[in-house]
Amino acid sequence: MKIRTKLMLSMSILIVFILFSLLAVTHIQFFIVRDLAYYKDKVAFKLLQEEFEQYYADHNDSWEGVHDEQFEHSRGFAEIAMVVGGKTLYQQGRLDIEIMQADGFHISLHEHDQKIGRLFVMNDSQYKTYEFKNMWYNILPNTLLVSLLLTAVAALGIIFLLSWRMTRPIRKIVAGIHGIRQGDANVIFPVRRKDEFGAISRALQEMNQSLASAEQSRKQLLSDVAHELKTPLMVIQGEMELAQERDVPLTPEKLSSLLDEVLRLSRLVHDVLDLSKLEAGGTELRPTAENIVEMVSVLIEKTQFLAEDKHIGLSMHASEDVIEVSVEKSRILHALYNILINAIHYTNEGGQVQLHVERMYSPDLQDEVVRIVIEDNGVGIPQEDLPHIFNRFYRADHSRSRPNGGTGLGLAIAQQNIVVHKGWIEVRSEAVKGTAFSVFLPIAKERVRENL
Numbered sequence: 001m002k003i004r005t006k007l008m009l010s011m012s013i014l015i016v017f018i019l020f021s022l023l024a025v026t027h028i029q030f031f032i033v034r035d036l037a038y039y040k041d042k043v044a045f046k047l048l049q050e051e052f053e054q055y056y057a058d059h060n061d062s063w064e065g066v067h068d069e070q071f072e073h074s075r076g077f078a079e080i081a082m083v084v085g086g087k088t089l090y091q092q093g094r095l096d097i098e099i100m101q102a103d104g105f106h107i108s109l110h111e112h113d114q115k116i117g118r119l120f121v122m123n124d125s126q127y128k129t130y131e132f133k134n135m136w137y138n139i140l141p142n143t144l145l146v147s148l149l150l151t152a153v154a155a156l157g158i159i160f161l162l163s164w165r166m167t168r169p170i171r172k173i174v175a176g177i178h179g180i181r182q183g184d185a186n187v188i189f190p191v192r193r194k195d196e197f198g199a200i201s202r203a204l205q206e207m208n209q210s211l212a213s214a215e216q217s218r219k220q221l222l223s224d225v226a227h228e229l230k231t232p233l234m235v236i237q238g239e240m241e242l243a244q245e246r247d248v249p250l251t252p253e254k255l256s257s258l259l260d261e262v263l264r265l266s267r268l269v270h271d272v273l274d275l276s277k278l279e280a281g282g283t284e285l286r287p288t289a290e291n292i293v294e295m296v297s298v299l300i301e302k303t304q305f306l307a308e309d310k311h312i313g314l315s316m317h318a319s320e321d322v323i324e325v326s327v328e329k330s331r332i333l334h335a336l337y338n339i340l341i342n343a344i345h346y347t348n349e350g351g352q353v354q355l356h357v358e359r360m361y362s363p364d365l366q367d368e369v370v371r372i373v374i375e376d377n378g379v380g381i382p383q384e385d386l387p388h389i390f391n392r393f394y395r396a397d398h399s400r401s402r403p404n405g406g407t408g409l410g411l412a413i414a415q416q417n418i419v420v421h422k423g424w425i426e427v428r429s430e431a432v433k434g435t436a437f438s439v440f441l442p443i444a445k446e447r448v449r450e451n452l
């Protein structure tokens with residue numbers, strides 16, 4: 001059943017319910033008003049009752065001649081009827097005894113605890129209420145039925161319009177979802193609404209935007225990978241075709257340069273695969289307890305020759321000898337290596353690269369972490385590039401020529417490897433002055449330390 005039909009149905013039931021409640025309330029109200037009138041004028045009722053009881057006593061416990069009696073306190077009462085044993089012995093007013101019995105106010109007459117009759121009375125205000133109720137019941141079959149019909153038709157019309165308006169955002173949302181399915185990145189949802197539909201729309205709009213940006217980054221990745229693969233492949237193809245055309249074997253130098261290109265290709269493919277796996281969260285870590293200070297010093301030993309080639313001073317300072325972390329060693333070494341290689345690569349000859357390893361307290365984690373700072377006094381990174389350097393294939397120099405084989409994947413891989421260890425990377429840099437990368441990793445808990 002459509003929401004609109006459901007809405008109309010429930011509204012119609014509500015209207016019928018309200019109309020019936022109105023009738024019931026009018027009916028009940030009559031009796032309430034009637035009884036309230038009694039409490040307002042209780043003394044008069046009491047006096048009338050006493051006068052009747054007195055009459056009975058004065059006439060030797062008999063009602064004889066009562067129907068001709070002029071009761072002094074009967075003034076102010078529009079209707080009075082007295083019934084004894086089913087017979088009406090006294091009546092003042094015009095209403096039938098059946099009506100009086102149904103709608104009049106009941107008073108029991110007693111003499112020494114013995115019931116001697118019943119009075120049914122209506123004072124002026126009770127009579128007016130009765131008249132109103134009567135009129136209401138008289139017009140009920142004709143006028144009310146017509147007005148009921150008219151109200152129902154009008155109400156249904158209004159409900160139809162209202163429900164059409166109310167379901168309009170749903171129709172827009174459904175159309176929007178249809179648009180998303182067709183791949184439309186610019187679908188407009190009713191996001192400005194302040195109700196639940198607005199909330200749904202905002203969530204859907206955000207979802208669509210992130211879908212679009214994921215799609216955009218997928219396309220970008222594809223074109224970047226294709227671009228990166230194309231250059232080395234073209235070099236290899238060119239050299240081989242040339243050798244074939246001229247029918248001369250490849251010289252050892254040519255072979256070695258071709259091998260370099262192949263190695264570059266294989267590194268690229270490996271990096272892209274690794275990164276995709278890390279980003280998709282499909283990497284299962286096999287952490288062991290490691291001393292990060294030792295890991296960093298081994299890294300320095302292994303990269304020392306690269307720094308020496310450029311006469312760059314490579315030094316390390318650790319606040320203590322052993323700081324334990326629970327990590328998959330090769331992944332953390334890979335991350336630190338990528339950052340350190342950058343520092344050496346983007347620092348001019350004769351520069352300085354310094355590493356610091358220290359234990360510190362992280363207010364965010366409310367726990368101890370280790371911070372590894374890799375600081376250089378190299379070319380620095382322009383401020384406008386800083387937010388993007390961790391993106392895949394992003395290079396701050398924006399040039400695609402790369403004498404040293406940079407593809408712009410190094411920092412993206414480093415960051416993902418740190419993040420899977422629940423760590424994070426921060427960077428500070430000033431063009432010309434240098435750059436400092438800080439890697440934070442959680443300190444190993446007791447249980448792991450025992451394994452050391």
Ligand code: ATP
Nearest residue numbers: 342343346380395396397406407408409410411435
């Ligand atoms: P590769 O994939 O081979 O590492 P890459 O070094 O160009 O290539 P990233 O390591 O991701 O890529 O670095 C991204 C960019 O950030 C670099 O191209 C460089 O412009 C800038 N960058 C990174 N580290 C430094 C640094 N220490 N000093 C100056 N610029 C840096």
Ligand code: MG
Nearest residue numbers: 338342410411
């Ligand atoms: Mg790099």
